[in-house]
Amino acid sequence: MLFDMDGTLVDSEKVWDVGLRELAHRYGGELSVAARTRMVGTSMSESMDILHIDIAQPWRDVEASVTWLEDRVCKLFAEGLIWRPGARELLADVRAAGIPTALVTATRRRLVDVALETIGAHNFDVVVCGDEVGNAKPHPEPYLTAAAKLGAQAARCVAIEDSPTGVASAKAAGCLVVAVPCEVALIPMDGVVTIDSLTATDAVTLRSLVARRAVA
Template sequence: MTGADPLAAVLFDMDGTLVDSEKVWDVGLTELAARYGGVLSAQARVQMVGTSMIDSMTILHNDIGQPWRDPYASTQWLEERVKELFADGLVFRPGAAELLGALFDAGIPMALVTATRRHLVEVALETIGRRYFDAVVCGDEVDESKPHPLPYLTAAALLGVDVSRCVAIEDSPTGAASARAAGAAVIAVPCEVDLSGLAGVTLVDSLVDIDLPYLRRMVSRES
């Protein structure tokens, strides 16, 4: 590998990592709970971050004392509402746009790896920029969701790279566990959830603190 770039690719989570969309989900989830005559607790909301839609709906239903509700029907209502909110535009997390641009200019392959379903991701990509990503793995396109390693293994396979030479950037314990289990080096950037107790990851305050040399050093350190 003499002369080869140690960094094969960067794998990004979406919600809360690249864009401040967790607050958009907050709106939709609060409205859904109210639609059922309930109030979503802060504890239940934290438990949802990084999970699949069905798991999130199960948490919501249990939290408001209505475990009998159909998670698929709730998912359909919530996603339609969030799609409307996404279409109004999303706000980048600090440093996200700059990091994407720098990696794109350097020719570093990138993938988006998200638990969000494809039809919502397509709307979000209008804001984020689909040109940045050589692969996109959505929550409804893999048989196992985070924290299972399959989403990140799928992304590396689509890019044709060794996952051990990739850096994954996440904002949730669930997502970080998925990337770590897949064998990627992991950067955790907190948004809505405290990540200080995570093991086996590099914790940074903001994407502003990350540049290409930093990412290359991470991969070299892990190998």
């Protein structure tokens, strides 16, 4: 089982909102809603490019902005993160069922380690962070890497995602994708099961999806 983090397990996109808008204000700008929406699910460097262009300051140094934002969001993460509805219960159910589990996130390791203080490092056999792969989502590498580290074929894994970028990454890797929209609406796609909330599924249901795919 492969889980995205931001917007899927924890309601951290609102925390990112705070940091991103503070950074834009620091530069004398205002982050637009459209630009913020485009950032969901992207890497830190891509998000900074979007922010810099949005506030008409494309010359800004990406790494300097990433460093400031990480410092700020790290402090906000340390104050605690709120679970998405049904996320903690589903994760516990999956673990109790003995299903190997990975966290696959575009967020960088430094922040993920802080987030894991809330969601529990013990809940994951493997953690793949955005700065630990050569190609970020929507490239399939993050999910292919996680599956390989679990010793599983991606086609036999369920990936749970909330963003178009993450869904594209998991689908390209060959995973069975369960999409749970959070901040951004998702377009229906073949091979993607969309649910309103993680309260609507459990380990038995997810296993049955994989079994049905195997005999299809």
